[in-house]
Amino acid sequence: MSAAPSLANLPVTALKGVGDSFAQTLAKLNLFTVQDVLFHLPLRYLDRTTVVPIGDLAPNTSVVLEGTVVRCDVVMGRRRSLVVTLRDETGQVNLRFYHFTGAQKAQFAVGAEVRCFGDPRLGASGIELYHPEYELIQPGAAYKPVDQSLTPVYPTTEGLSQARLRKLTSQAVALMRTSPPAELLPAEINRRFGVETLAHALAYVHFPPKEAPIPALVAGTHPCQQRLAFEEMLAHHLALQESREQARQETAPRLPVDSKLLQDFYDSLPFSPTNAQQRVIRDIHADLSQPQPMLRLVQGDVGSGKTLVAAAAALAAVGNGWQVALAAPTEILAEQHKRNFERWLAPLGFQVAWLVGKLTAKQKEKTLEQIAHGEAHLVVGTHALFQEQVRFAKLGLVIIDEQHRFGVHQRLSLRDKNAASGAAPIFPHQLVMTATPIPRTLAMTAYADLDLSVIDELPPGRTPVNTVLISQQRRADVIERVRDACLAGRQVYWVCTLVEDSETLAAAAAEEMASRLRQSLPELQIGLIHGRLNSRDKEQTMAQFKDGHIQLLVATTVIEVGVDVPNASLMIIENPERLGLAQLHQLRGRVGRGNIESHCVLLYGHPLSKVAKERLQVMRRTHDGFVIAEEDLRIRGPGELLGTRQTGALQFRLADLERDAHMIPLVHETAELLHTYNQALIRPLIQRWFAHQQHYVKG
Structure with missing residues (x-):
């Protein structure tokens, strides 16, 4: 094993363009040394290698697109925004900017050619791009080629652009060639992952070569990423063990x-x-x-x-x-x-x-x-x-x-x-x-x-909840079922799941559903709860539901944890395929808390994928949360059980327990080997990955 690498002691100010002031900005990300920069790994990659036709846009996929400005307006709504409409031969799309200047608005003159990069999302006018990166294509200018390789995206902070981070990382990788980081793991680990050295894995992950397999890197399954993720998981495991010993x-x-x-x-x-x-x-x-x-x-x-x-x-x-x-x-x-x-x-x-x-x-x-x-x-x-x-x-x-x-x-x-x-x-x-x-x-x-x-045992008297899958095409039948339950003196939850990971859009969906249900069920008292309401309004509505003054409660998943209303015997969950099984199980647990026969209707949308159908069938078959967790682990992995990047006491940079669960036995085995034969390497491993998160580890 080699001695501790000098880059671990070389301050970031040794990098070109980093003075004392900029070093303070980097310190917000716990980047104090050149080694810290090397181990500040990409969160994800942007694929700017292909221009996507506007007509082919789909939500939640980063894209490069090009088009001609056909309209540019300042729109007054809940928030003032600049809306730019781009068109190509396949369709048109809106770019929306909430923070903009007059000069920016002037750039988007009708007829201007624009190339932009961003994440399409469902917005007020259909699919929109919010604050995309963009550049104007000058008339008559030579065609600018798209990128030839993936672009890394790093965790960042105010005052630190991605472009500047990439330049700093490039310098750190160049220095690493003459002063590579120490190999703290047995040589067998590199061989197992098919990686020459730790330095090679780091260089590859920061700047994938032109011929790199894009799908593997996007998925995080490339051997170089897996080698680094393994070491991070091992350091995390060792840190928690050390924390336990300290306690x-x-x-x-x-x-x-x-x-x-x-x-x-x-x-x-x-x-x-x-x-x-x-x-x-x-x-x-x-x-x-x-x-x-x-x-x-x-x-x-x-x-x-x-x-x-x-x-x-x-x-x-x-x-x-x-x-x-x-x-x-x-x-x-x-x-x-x-x-x-x-x-x-x-x-x-x-x-x-x-x-x-x-x-x-x-x-x-x-x-x-x-x-x-x-x-x-x-x-x-x-x-x-x-x-x-x-x-x-x-x-x-x-x-x-x-x-x-x-x-x-x-x-x-x-x-x-x-x-x-x-x-x-x-x-x-x-x-x-x-x-x-x-x-x-x-x-x-x-x-x-x-x-x-x-x-691992439920108290006697808990009524099992009968869970059924019903297509949204039978919504009218479900509404009638809600009416019957409420008129029979029962109470009902109608849960609207998160839309495109946006609490604002989820709240809007819940408001719209409450409005539709009030029209369909005018004889019922209907309440509404979502994350954008203030705490007092939420609690007041929940208290009215608990006291029986509200018969039907329309809500987002904010009602998931702990609330006990024994008279609630029916739950409708819209688009259950959007949720993890653990969350569905939590929601279902809001009913069946009394001695009344209770039901949960999973109101799914079309088309339902094979995996989604398999997952929802698990909810029908069992009420055992541990069986559900094991099934979710088998079908989808543990990301939704623990969160993909935050787990235990520490924040992961690259490791993802959803993706990397197969490495857990090797992590435990290697930790045991280090404790038995080479304890001197444990602290340097923890320091390399978590030196500046020690306040998380101690406890």
């Missing part, structure tokens, strides 16, 4: 559970906890009785009773005189938790407070005092819990509900809010909960810093 060196309060208090809690419940709940509670109580911080992830399917498990964990803390913080992703869910915890803990003598954005200044001030003086034993809140002014007297346990909705740095920031630390820091225990079932192999990689408990 074991820290001190946490011992919180042995009071058996009488726990029995009083159980006796107050109108039901008995399931065997699975009791097993997970025992896992947690065993952790809490130790002087090292608990770091445990509890996975439980929709309706499996994670809240009860969290309450039993909280009892151990408050019973020993320590406080508990519970963070929920939405105010609706936080309020639901508050009601449950008040119902369970107040009779046992514990005070539950809550901290959310909608509190008045006076209410917030009073709550902050109660937290700081230890009068609030358990504090339920949203992102407001992470604010600077929140300070706990004795914080013993942090519970995070639906952890993927929070930034990891937020979860870790709660550790620093403990006034009880004194000279020797005392860290609270951490319990992380998720209703997204994750296959065990994947969880071991994504959450290698957490112990894992699974609630």
